[in-house]
Amino acid sequence: MCNPIFGGVTLTRFGSETAKAELLPALVSGKLKFAMALTEPDSGTNTLALRCVARAEGDGWRLNGQKIWITCVAEADKLLVVARTTPAESAGGKTRGISLFLIDRDRKGLTHTAIEKVGTNTLPSSTIFFDDVRVEPHELIGTLDGGFRELLDVLNTERIVTAAGLVGTADLALRLGVSYSRDRKVFGKTPIGSYQAIQFPFAEAKIYAEHARLMNYKAASLYDQGLPYGSEANMAKWLAGHAAALATDRAMQTMGGMGYSKEFHVERLWRDARLFRIAPVSEEMVLNFVAQHDLEMPRSY
């Protein structure tokens, strides 16, 4: 996604007054678009193992490395780049040595190539190469070497925004599927929507969607109050991913062959919704988080 969170949260929470004054009005008006370059081919989900390096040079840095699956690169004006600024061995702690930079997308040495993907094709997702890309001193956002903890605020708010979109997807798929089931008659004059085999999975998806909505409101409200909200944001994203997957799949099933046709919306919703069981955080990593942080179980990896 070209998500305003990537600039909005970083700037409001960690930006200098100059950066806020310059960038926030353009962000709010939609003139300035932001992408986030976190994921790398080798480290994947394990952010602390990332290899993209920002080496100090004069008053700024030089970026080298590769990112993958970065959405909206071509459309974005600014990239939130997560890079290592101090080697893990000498950083003084497992989560230290990583920093955030908000850089211009248009920069010498930065190249990107779109990846062919199953869905979410309204915005391309790309591989990025940083080849000695200059980073200016004012482009560091937040604390040098302390970016990992600050990044969590970006990732958790991204989960809230993602969950909101997924609840909307579930709502739409339910509307389309239920409406089709009201009209479609196959055996005599009885619409297929009168069969429990059609109704129950829709009802189940509706229950997931309403739970996701409520948990997401809770996460957003905690965030607004400045209270811890990581567990709620993760749970909301997990629930919403399930709700959207279930609702889109059942809408497709209910529409039979027509559900598989490109003529209707449902096949696109189904393809798009599948992504969100993997990204921006996978279901497994949410379950790891809940087991560890909410149930205080040992870390398994």
Ligand SMILES: Cc1cc2nc3c(=O)[nH]c(=O)nc-3n(C[C@H](O)[C@H](O)[C@H](O)COP(=O)(O)OP(=O)(O)OC[C@H]3O[C@@H](n4cnc5c(N)ncnc54)[C@H](O)[C@@H]3O)c2cc1C
């Ligand atoms: C279309 C698309 C758009 C994206 N957009 C962006 C973007 O804009 N910016 C960005 O930075 N990234 C983006 N991503 C990357 C996305 O966040 C990652 O794909 C996702 O976090 C999973 O990482 P990975 O693909 O490296 O999987 P891996 O880390 O290789 O994981 C593979 C599988 O193993 C499981 N797994 C790994 N470790 C564990 C464990 N400890 N316990 C249990 N299971 C585990 C995972 O849950 C997953 O199912 C995008 C991805 C896609 C596909």
